[in-house]
Amino acid sequence: MQTLEQIRAKLHDYPIEVTFPNIAEWQVGNTGVDYVHTFDSGVAGPHAMILALTHGNEVSGAITVDKLLRAGLRPLKGRLTLAFGNVEAYRRFDSSAPDASRFIDEDMNRVWATERLDSSDDSQELRRARALRPIIDSVDFLLDLHSMHEEAPPLMLSGPLEKGIRFATDIGVPEHVIVDAGHANGKRLRDYDAFGDPASPKNALLIETGQHFSIRSKDVALDAASRFLIQTGVVAAADVADFMQRAAPPAQHVFEVTQPVIADTMDFEFTQDFRGLELIARAGTVIARDGDKEIVTPYDDCVIIMPSLRHLGPGVTVMRLARVLNNW
Numbered sequence: 001m002q003t004l005e006q007i008r009a010k011l012h013d014y015p016i017e018v019t020f021p022n023i024a025e026w027q028v029g030n031t032g033v034d035y036v037h038t039f040d041s042g043v044a045g046p047h048a049m050i051l052a053l054t055h056g057n058e059v060s061g062a063i064t065v066d067k068l069l070r071a072g073l074r075p076l077k078g079r080l081t082l083a084f085g086n087v088e089a090y091r092r093f094d095s096s097a098p099d100a101s102r103f104i105d106e107d108m109n110r111v112w113a114t115e116r117l118d119s120s121d122d123s124q125e126l127r128r129a130r131a132l133r134p135i136i137d138s139v140d141f142l143l144d145l146h147s148m149h150e151e152a153p154p155l156m157l158s159g160p161l162e163k164g165i166r167f168a169t170d171i172g173v174p175e176h177v178i179v180d181a182g183h184a185n186g187k188r189l190r191d192y193d194a195f196g197d198p199a200s201p202k203n204a205l206l207i208e209t210g211q212h213f214s215i216r217s218k219d220v221a222l223d224a225a226s227r228f229l230i231q232t233g234v235v236a237a238a239d240v241a242d243f244m245q246r247a248a249p250p251a252q253h254v255f256e257v258t259q260p261v262i263a264d265t266m267d268f269e270f271t272q273d274f275r276g277l278e279l280i281a282r283a284g285t286v287i288a289r290d291g292d293k294e295i296v297t298p299y300d301d302c303v304i305i306m307p308s309l310r311h312l313g314p315g316v317t318v319m320r321l322a323r324v325l326n327n328w
């Protein structure tokens with residue numbers, strides 16, 4: 001049986017192309033919650049929030065929020081909140097073990113069921129989520145900035161609802177939008193409370209900007225954050241123009257996740273060097289082997305979403321499978 005160390009030794013090592021910003025100066029905000037800064041325009045309008053570091057090693061978000069704070073960005077109407085999530089995990093980042101500081105006790109993007117937040121359970125991430133909760137409860141539009149283990153095109157995760165897909169296509173970037181219901185092992189912030197209620201006008205998106213440590217991911221994060229803020233109406237386009245990519249964005253494609261592929265064993269291997277968004281034409285194509293079991297595509301034109309063995313273990317989702325939605 002392979003160990004996780006043996007599996008990781010075979011994976012691509014990505015260079016750390018970006019500088020991790022020192023965010024200590026943002027600890028004392030103006031909300032009573034560390035690392036949360038809210039600016040009120042004094043004019044009626046929605047409350048828009050950009051959150052970085054839900055995962056501690058996803059630095060493109062930290063660079064983005066740091067830059068927007070440093071630029072002194074202020075809202076035109078409504079309120080703007082700029083915040084850092086799992087700062088404790090970010091502080092522990094070690095370039096010799098870059099995957100280790102995703103979280104400390106548990107994944108902070110799986111704790112957002114209200115029952116879990118209300119429970120007596122305790123973890124570093126639950127304490128931080130509970131501190132952020134009153135702020136998030138007042139947010140109308142949220143963008144949660146993430147990045148990926150492997151180098152791959154950026155993805156906007158809209159959640160399962162039509163309002164999320166509409167929001168992602170109104171923003172217009174990135175090119176690929178993933179419609180998905182999240183994970184069985186805990187609720188994401190994107191799906192928290194009113195964000196997951198089709199009757200509520202509140203809306204949230206999660207962007208995966210590319211590989212954690214690439215320059216490109218940082219550029220994608222800044223561009224998407226700017227376009228998100230313009231779309232909410234909270235920020236003037238001219239105030240974020242410097243952070244946006246010059247080229248007009250390409251037409252978007254929308255994919256609906258139908259199922260996860262969950263590993264049963266440590267002897268799990270993909271049959272190709274999947275990076276994500278590969279389209280497998282024929283149903284029944286073998287895409288992975290898990291011990292003695294072959295994993296095949298369940299339908300024609302099946303799309304591979306976020307394949308990674310970096311956190312392999314029995315019960316771990318190692319890729320998801322999606323259909324192309326053509327009516328968006």
Ligand SMILES: [Zn+2]
Pocket residue numbers: 054055058145146147
């Ligand atoms: Zn993440």
